Amino acid sequence: MTKRDRIAIEPPRPDWLARVEEEILEPELPIIDPHHHLWDRLGTYLTDEIAADVGSGHNVVATVFVQCRYGHAEDGPEVLRPVRETGLVMDVVREGQARGLETDLCAGIVGFADLMQGAAVAEALVAHEALAEGRFRGIRHITADEPSFDTFLPKVAPDAMQTEAFRAGVACLAPAGLSYDAWLYHPQIPQFTDLARAFPDTTMILDHVGGPLGLGAYRGRRDEVFAAWKASMAELATCPNVNVKLGGIGMDITGSTWSEQEMPPGSETLAEDFRPWVETTIELFGPDRCMFESNFPVDKASYSYPVLWNAFKRLASGASAEEKRMLFHDTAKRVYRL
Template sequence: HVEAGEGLFRGIRHAAAWDASDAIRPSHHHPPPHLYLDATFRRGFARLAARGLTFDAWLFHPQIPELTDLARAFPGARIILDHLGGPLGIGPYAGKRDEYFPTWRADMAGLATCPNVTVKLGGMAMPINGWDWHKTGAPDSAAFAAAQGDWYRAAIDLFGPDRCMFESNFPVDRASLSYRTLWNGLKRIAAPYSEAEKDQMFSGTAARVYGIRD
């Protein structure tokens, strides 16, 4: 991949998203539990980090401490947490978003102590997130921002705009809303921040972390 990319290959994503509940389907890799803690996985991860390649982590919110452990074990690795840490809203987590928000925020605060980790702000319009827009109908951008804004702002407060990047997660999010609605909603969430901070979250952080050239 490095050779084929001719300088454009930036890194990989390997999902660890798994939950003990039968109501929650594991990610497409069908990972075992505690993948990021596995010694064999970490031997491979060490080779990735040594090559200066990025690592995108996709997991569910109860697994955030496992990523924190990985990030602390490999402080030189550039790690990107996808989808705000995968807050779940189905199965045993249905209707309990307000109950586990403080735990999610505390786990994110622990992860934020790792300077080698950045966060993708988005990816919470999937059916597994529990807003049920795929059943009740798509929200407009104002309703989207009102429903999810606290999660975005918490992550930005913890990591800072220079370690956050907005993402779309399309086409998966299409089950719940349109691409236009999503980005208009993200602009609403970003509205209170300075122009310099918006530049970081909408482009600068991603360009720096992934080494994107003009």
Template sequence: MGRGRPPRRAAGGLSGMAQHYLSVREDWLAQTREEPLDPAQPIIDAHHHLWDRPGWRYLADDFARDIAQGGHNILASVYVQARAMLRARGAEELRPVGETEFAAGMAAMSESGGYGPTHICAGIVGFADLRLGAAVRPVLEAHIRAGGGRFRGIRHIAAWDPDPTMLNPAYQPGQHMLLDPVFRAGFAELAPLGLSFDAWLLHPQLDDLVDLARAFPGTAIVLNHIGGPLAIGRYAGRREEARLEWAGAMQRLATCPNVHVKIGGLSMRMLGFGFEAQERPASSAERAQIWRPYVQTCIELFGAQRCLFESNFPVDKGAVGYGVLWNAFKRLAAGASAQEKDDLFWRTAARVYRLDGIPSLREGMVQ
């Protein structure tokens, strides 16, 4: 704990939005520690968050500590929108620019070298309300300025379900936001500015993303958390049925060459694996065995050049330690070639998020 800082508490004690997340229990996670597999394998963590909320602080030093304890070769990371440090004043549509300013500040702290060798927040994905239509462009330009050369795209969460217990109450997108003409007018502003779109939605909504991707073939889209295959609520006890629905939609999505898939988020509660309820955390081998049907489907459909691994920390930390998580991914990629492993672990992320400014990556970048 840093000097003069309030104690960190688990997320489970919070109300409102944080109840959507699993509690982080450091003592429980400590029961399962593993030596890193293939520790020299370069990795870009393609999706994580940082925040300082009442009862839950997770900043650059916390993330750096998890990286160091895990022992994996994390070269860089991509910060993704999480409603952290929004501006308290000013025009409503510009308040999310505060999050980009925050992430850029975390990146600058990382570049001091005081938080280990990882380039934390080397890429930044923020939020702008694309339902502003074409009027969103000044907001996007403000993000680009605030990012200090690191801003790469927008995530506007589309996750919706008729069962409100499935959802984070902080987001109210509506059932078919991705099909809305005004949203699409805002979406059309991304590609001219060189920005990508991170998509977070649930598997019954994947066909809306197919429609969006086909309508905007020149905009890079990155699907988060393998497309949210549900296994709780009305899908409880129907995992295989839901998995087949998800796989069919993913097959249609794979026909869109502008779509990439983040492999991760597999420990979130909505996927229903229940690791957090076990007496001790599952090992990487146990997790890889359970996750394999999902991960294998993604890689077979999209290919390693369109897949990228993500930690989704600290959200997934409620069910898995950082080192164990990356060991599970390495077990899942064990049969891949060296080229495919590099694609999965760093090269796809470097290409999609344009992280060629990192000296250690320049030589191996795929153009």
């Protein structure tokens, strides 16, 4: 039995990240960063930090905040407790506007509602919308589950996506004009495919190229993982309502050890490491259903914002101008209705 591991979020180390500086590639290319978080744990990542990253050289015109259990209420009806996160995100939106930032921070907001509460989540969706001033776009309910390693993520039933309660919650999204973000691990992609087929009118987004694993029982089995992941992704690609975020590959769940190295990686190194996952996903789904994402500040433990987007631009160097627009901007704009 493979030894158990534990995944954890590491705070960024600015001095370490600063050891690698690069000239910004294609600085005029418009970017929507469709996946970042905000929080005041494990270091602060709020207005100052996100503004510094999006203002570090690339042309980031807008961002999308994705839930991370930041500041949930500790009392009141349980179904409504996550709504406080949306209110705190709006504080950052207003702070960015007051500063006159060129980037529209959190132009879209993806919040949390406990879909296992079924139709009762409809009340939470209305409450999110009321706070978000037209920016609320969808729900992410993390279903990542793997018994061979420990995690900071909330416990979830292995078959959550297949339960009647969860699906009753998902059924509330499309009528409200909302999408569903999925964060899971690659062995669970078939469950997500089944969910996507059950709700063809719901826009769905698979985060972090489907969570290919490289620790716990999957440590040292990259070729096997890639083959299984690719087969599952090919089946998922037959669902026209599913889009995929290209990123999150620097997290330790993939087996990444960038944060343990003496020097942070440069964009050429990252591009080569990401290439199999990114190119395969684009081949399967097409650039009109794929979007590059930062997943900051989680991935910031492994590389800086300027270096990451340079890596994405290297990966897209062979794409046409129209394909680049989709990968860096237009897909995110369409999916999140920005």
